[in-house]
Amino acid sequence: MGTSVKIGRRMSTGDVLFDMCNVIFWVIILLLVMYPLWLVIIASVSDPDAVLAGKVTFWPVGFSLSGYVGIFQSDQLLRSYFNSIVYTVTGTFVSVFVTMMGAYALSRNFAGKGAVNFFIIFTMFFNGGLIPSYLINKSLGLNNNPLVMIVLGVVSVWNLMIARTYINTNVPGELYDAAVTDGANHFVFFFKVVLPLSGTIMAVLCVYCGVARWNDYFTALVYIRDRKLLPLQTILREIVASLNSTAASMIEDADKMDTINVAAIKRQAEVAKYCSIVVSTAPAVMLYMFMQKYFVKGVLIGSLKG
Amino acid sequence: MRSLAPDASSDRTSSGGDRNSVTAYNSKGAPWNRFKRAIERDWQIWVLLLPTIAAFVLFSYLPLYGVQIAFRDYKAVQGILGSKWVGFKHFTDFFASYYSLRLVLNTLLLNIFGLIWSFPVPIILAILLNQLVFAKFKKFVQTVIYVPHFISTVVMVGVLYLFLSPGNGIVNKAITALGGQSVFFMMEPGWFRTLFISSDIWQHAGWSTILFIATLTGIDPELYEAASVDGANKRQKILYIDIPHLIPIAVMMLILSCGSMLASNTDKALLMQTSGNMPVSDIIGVYVYNMGLGKAQFSYTAAINLFINVVNFITIMMVNWVARRVGTTSLF
Incomplete structure (x- = not known):
């Protein structure tokens, strides 16, 4: 490794060897991580016959976007995609806002704070479990109600804690004292000072909440009965994550089935699976990529507390 | 999870002045x-x-x-308060049932094997990542290994079904091309835990390094300087500086994991369950989902859930107690 010699101190042969092995190790890890992702992407743009024959291994074979055209003609998939966007955007907005309010409050001193902390942490150790939660939520009118996709899990203990730690370390108490002298109260201070100073942690919370909501299928599986209200992941489950899945589940009703060439659909079913994986995963990964710079910084601050 | 020792920092701020x-x-x-x-x-x-x-x-x-x-x-018409008390009937029913032992064992084994295999990986990765000397390459590695964490469970399991399909999955194509016999991985009970745990490691090990990387970044550089002056090589620096610094946080993570030995990753197990791997993939969370919501056995499954909750809580308390007696690290 020629470059490693440049870093000043002369390195022992053992250390140079170590660095070389380390680089090789990471190249292998990178391949292990990236190859499955790459394989899904190239399969999604390859010729269906080549995919079925297992000829697609390192490079797309017979480039074709027919799979994507196919899934964008599926009403079911498009509607669930739209539903997921609505659930994710509203849910994330509400979550981040509520979490920031709660975290700010918990960063102040007030009578009864210890009790509130206990009240919140207690829920990490004891929960009602699936069935009691289901019965309670049903009696709250959340069964088969799209609202359930937004209010369920609106705050998590973990998010509250990292946001509180962030506010503690980044919004000095003296700022509040100064603001009070200028006639500000907690509400004004929260909106005018705390939120503008908390960009990093809000970006992190956005990624946490947004990705969690986008990727969640279980909530809908338990609570949503109406197919028109289902989010993307639940539909995706029918398409890719079961033993006898076919792309036919993308097609709404039997009538439509007749008008479209069934044989062609079956042939494309395999590629359509890859396409729907790409289309459903892209938003979450892109959100992470965009927010990455805030992300590493914010997460570090959150986890390095104390 | 890490902030179980509450308020260590919250008291230090904002106590200055104000009307409090x-x-x-x-x-x-x-x-x-x-x-x-x-x-x-x-x-x-x-x-x-x-x-x-x-x-x-x-x-x-x-x-x-x-x-x-x-x-x-519990009867829906009578509501929670109106239903008849039956004491511990549902608990005894569960322990008397044919499935209880299998369910508890399946859940426990999946979690224990999962812990054994996936616990050390992020620590090793963090140490080796920290040793990478090329800043650009390091950054790139970090970006890439976090990506799988953002893939949904549905997609992860979907990819398993696709790649491992006996007919036209790439893995079986490779096996048959090499002269082997095609394997129906998703139906084989023997493959369930391996696939479950290895796909978990692929997805989350990279992301889990964050905490350990953060700890390593926090180590005083003078320590390394001093070690270099004394002629320590990289292996010695890892053994005598990195690892001792990682132990407290690793112990904390371990204690937390011990508190979920009977918990279930229901989302994933439900997706991976097939008629073939049922004897191994039937874990408590999936059973509760199937019996509770599928067959409306509300009270029975609530009892199972409560039992698990209590066992988990007792375990974490006991492990924490032992950790405090033996070592210096504990949650509280």
Whole structure:
């Protein structure tokens, strides 16, 4: 490794060897991580016959976007995609806002704070479990109600804690004292000072909440009965994550089935699976990529507390 | 999870000045007056807390109140309070049932094997990542290994089904091309745990390095300088500087994991369950989902859930106690 010699101190042969092995190790890890992702992407743009024959291994074979055209003609998939966007955007907005309010409050001193902390942490150790939660939520009118996709899990203990730690370390108490002298109260201070100073942690919370909501299928599986209200992941489950899945589940009703060439659909079913994986995963990964710079910084601050 | 030792930092801020000062509490008069004063002073804070508290009451505490159906024979028409008390009937039913041992064993084994295999990986990765000398390459590696964490469970399992399909999955194509016999991985009980755990490691090991990387970044550089002056090589620096610094946080993570040895990753197990791997993939969470929601056995499954919860809690307390006695690290 020629470059490693440049870093000043002369390195022992053992250390140079170590660095070389380390680089090789990471190249292998990178391949292990990236190859499955790459394989899904190239399969999604390859010729269906080549995919079925297992000829697609390192490079797309017979480039074709027919799979994507196919899934964008599926009403079911498009509607669930739209539903997921609505659930994710509203849910994330509400979550981040509520979490920031709660975290700010918990960063102040007030009578009864210890009790509130206990009240919140207690829920990490004891929960009602699936069935009691289901019965309670049903009696709250959340069964088969799209609202359930937004209010369920609106705050998590973990998010509250990292946001509180962030506010503690980044919004000095003296700022509040100064603001009070200028006639500000907690509400004004929260909106005018705390939120503008908390960009990093809000970006992190956005990624946490947004990705969690986008990727969640279980909530809908338990609570949503109406197919028109289902989010993307639940539909995706029918398409890719079961033993006898076919792309036919993308097609709404039997009538439509007749008008479209069934044989062609079956042939494309395999590629359509890859396409729907790409289309459903892209938003979450892109959100992470965009927010990455805030992300590493914010997460570090959150986890390095104390 | 890491912030279980609450308030270590929260007390240090904001105690400076403001109207919270001690004098406010010195007011003579009945507790009622003190209460009124506290409300007068803090009501805005309570307003800001209101949505958080409401969410925990609705979605955490009301279900806890609903846990009593574990001791009742819940009927929808009679409601939670109207249903008949039956004591520990559902618990004894569960232990007497044919499935209970299999369920508990399946859950326990999946978690134990999962812990053994996936616990060391992020620590090793973090140490080796920290040793990478090329800043650009390091950054690139970090970006890439976090990506799988953002893939949904549905997609992860979907990819398993696609790649491992006996007919045209790439893995079986490779096996048959090499002259082997095609394997129906998703139907084989023997493959379930391996696939479950290895796909978990692929997805989350990279992401889990964050905490350990953060710890390593926090180590005083002078320590390494001093070690270099003394002629330490990289292996020695890892052994005598990196690892000792990682132990406290690793122990904490380990204690936390021990508190979920009977917990279930229901989402994933449900997706990976097939008629073939049922003898191994039937874990408590999936059973509760199938029996509870599928067959409306509300009280019975609530009892199972409660049992798991209590066992998990006792385990974490015991492990924590041992850790405090033996070592220096504990949650509380």
